[in-house]
Amino acid sequence: MQPRREARPASFYPLAAVVGLFVLFLYGPMITIFVLSFQGPDGGLTFPMRGVSLHWFVQLWQGLGVVDIAGAFRRSLALGLTVMALTVLLSLGAGLAFRKRFRGSTLLFYTAVASLIMPSIVVSLGIGLQFRLIDDAVRAALNAFGFAALADSYGGAMGIFSSALGAQLSWTLPFGLLIMLAVFNRFDPAYEETAADLGATPWQRLRHVVLPLIAPSLVGVGMFGFTLSWDEIARTSQAIGDLNTLPLELQGLTATVTTPAIYALGTVTTVVSFVVIGATLLTLKLTRRRAAGHARSSG
Numbered sequence: 001m002q003p004r005r006e007a008r009p010a011s012f013y014p015l016a017a018v019v020g021l022f023v024l025f026l027y028g029p030m031i032t033i034f035v036l037s038f039q040g041p042d043g044g045l046t047f048p049m050r051g052v053s054l055h056w057f058v059q060l061w062q063g064l065g066v067v068d069i070a071g072a073f074r075r076s077l078a079l080g081l082t083v084m085a086l087t088v089l090l091s092l093g094a095g096l097a098f099r100k101r102f103r104g105s106t107l108l109f110y111t112a113v114a115s116l117i118m119p120s121i122v123v124s125l126g127i128g129l130q131f132r133l134i135d136d137a138v139r140a141a142l143n144a145f146g147f148a149a150l151a152d153s154y155g156g157a158m159g160i161f162s163s164a165l166g167a168q169l170s171w172t173l174p175f176g177l178l179i180m181l182a183v184f185n186r187f188d189p190a191y192e193e194t195a196a197d198l199g200a201t202p203w204q205r206l207r208h209v210v211l212p213l214i215a216p217s218l219v220g221v222g223m224f225g226f227t228l229s230w231d232e233i234a235r236t237s238q239a240i241g242d243l244n245t246l247p248l249e250l251q252g253l254t255a256t257v258t259t260p261a262i263y264a265l266g267t268v269t270t271v272v273s274f275v276v277i278g279a280t281l282l283t284l285k286l287t288r289r290r291a292a293g294h295a296r297s298s299g
Helices: 012-036 055-062 069-097 105-116 120-144 148-153 160-185 190-197 202-230 246-253 261-298
Strands: none
Touching (some): 069 202, 120 148
16 A cells, blocks of 8 residues: 655745746756757847757857957866866865964955955956056066066066966855865864874875865865856956956857857857866766775775
8 A cells, every 4th residue: 555645735836936937047048048059050049940050159160250269268278277276276275274273364264265255346456456566567677677678578467377367266265265174174083193093194194094085075176166267257357468268258249249159159168067067076976986995995
């Protein structure tokens, strides 16, 4: 005899409707852009679709006028990977440092996370102004020491891997720090103490005990760093220099491109984000499986 199903409360249906509307609002525009990016050659920016093809992806590959989409894609990818690596390394170092109380730790923590509550455009303007002041100081110094020709040819310190990198790290590092603080807050020091009793050096304890146990969290921090960098606009807009990232090019194209090619570009950038998320989940699964295998072999 099958158990009797309990009747759903009256609140279930309005709550289900709210959740459904939320999901539709969140993913509806994305699905719409995906679909419209496969318009035929005569298709427009709205429904109904006029054929189905890869025409606009081919046009995107060939280039959109004077905009170098391929170059912007490579710059965003390189910047995202750099931000990911630095976010993991610096967040790990900060998490290890905050495991022990030290003078000024509270002030340092609030200073590190303060950028999360600052308006992004203000941070971007401040970083841009800071680098312009650096450029003025460099030119003044070159002129003062008699290098006028070099001062005239000096292009500026602002760029992808200087000001833009700093702007994006001001966004990703606080998230990485908060994650690592939560991880180490739950970390059992008994594992390290046992390794120390067995004669392991501090480096060996870090390499063979701490890092394998927190590896899934580090992978998550890396994913946060890349995805936050990949679609960042506000903090990068005033601190980028002469070459734009892909999100900034996409923002500029919305005012000039009136074909589904803009949807094709949005589809490509979103697919890259999903690929990163999928690779992260796969890495987490393999890391957990490897850790479980080590635990069984040691037991």
